[in-house]
Amino acid sequence: MNIGDVSQRTGLPAKTIRYYEEIDLVRPLRGENGYRRFREHDVHKLGFLGRARSLGFSIEDCRGLLALYEDDSRASADVRRIAKAHLERIDAKLARLGAMRATLAHLVEACAGDHRPDCPILADLALEEDSADI
Amino acid sequence: MNIGDVSQRTGLPAKTIRYYEEIDLVRPLRGENGYRRFREHDVHKLGFLGRARSLGFSIEDCRGLLALYEDDSRASADVRRIAKAHLERIDAKLARLGAMRATLAHLVEACAGDHRPDCPILADLALEEDSADI
DNA sequence: CATAAAGGTTTCCTTCACTGGAAGGTCAAG
DNA sequence: CTTGACCTTCCAGTGAAGGAAACCTTTATG
Numbered sequence A, B: 001m002n003i004g005d006v007s008q009r010t011g012l013p014a015k016t017i018r019y020y021e022e023i024d025l026v027r028p029l030r031g032e033n034g035y036r037r038f039r040e041h042d043v044h045k046l047g048f049l050g051r052a053r054s055l056g057f058s059i060e061d062c063r064g065l066l067a068l069y070e071d072d073s074r075a076s077a078d079v080r081r082i083a084k085a086h087l088e089r090i091d092a093k094l095a096r097l098g099a100m101r102a103t104l105a106h107l108v109e110a111c112a113g114d115h116r117p118d119c120p121i122l123a124d125l126a127l128e129e130d131s132a133d134i
Numbered sequence C: 001c002a003t004a005a006a007g008g009t010t011t012c013c014t015t016c017a018c019t020g021g022a023a024g025g026t027c028a029a030g
Numbered sequence D: 001c002t003t004g005a006c007c008t009t010c011c012a013g014t015g016a017a018g019g020a021a022a023c024c025t026t027t028a029t030g
Helices: A003-010 A014-022 A040-054 A059-069 A076-110 A121-128 B004-009 B013-022 B040-054 B059-069 B076-112 B118-125
Strands: none
Touching: A003 A014, A003 A040, A040 A059, A040 B004, A059 A076, A059 B040, A059 B118, A076 A121, A076 B076, A076 B118, A121 B040, A121 B059, A121 B076, B004 B013, B004 B040, B004 B059, B013 B040, B040 B059, B076 B118
């Protein structure tokens, strides 16, 4: 299978697939013409990668998950540990993003949004400690 | 004021301040020794930048907000537009992240996390369309 | 007065996970 | 033969800095 077909089947851009080969996540064969030749195995691995990436796992996480996936004697605890650590990162990110959202929503609401220059959003960003407390 | 003092007062790393100078967000003077010399004005601006960045505004958003901040004849509607667009980006990110979290939490819960190799997390990532639907 | 530490300067390289483009080889159809 | 789709490699760039190297200036100490 050529890279175009694999791209279509996995939904990953060809560029990304070449990149994944470059960093040794996948090792397609090569045809006589120099084209990459992918086996089912490779396509399957790329699908796995795409799904793990779409869950936000880093490339290095993915490398670990793939290794575990291909290790029949793995302990599910190892996989769970990676996933839980990732879950905690997601939760931390959600908390930060939620706090941002709250502050920003509050400011946007407080801003008249008309032709006048008075703007609580800018006032807040310009805050000096002597004019503090919201 | 030297960069170290500014760094301490704003909480921004010196590296970041140099970077902000490089991309023309701030223009400190230079002393005879070549050191950057920051005025109160610059410190104020850097504080503004730090607060805007901590709300997740992109550098380019910050550039726009700074320009509006320094424009006495601005319309608050312009600021509000930038902030609302950012709020929408945050909401989109929150939605994506929340979906990720839900999927991942579900998988982590389903995984025994013991010495055995069976792992629903890997099983899900390895999904082929014929074994689909969770 | 000499020296050492602390803090400043520059430039270049690295990160993360791609993405885009240029220049060129290969293949199937008309 | 030509066109166009597909493939190849290589180079550069993204955002927002972080790190290291090599050097200069100021300040504190013996």
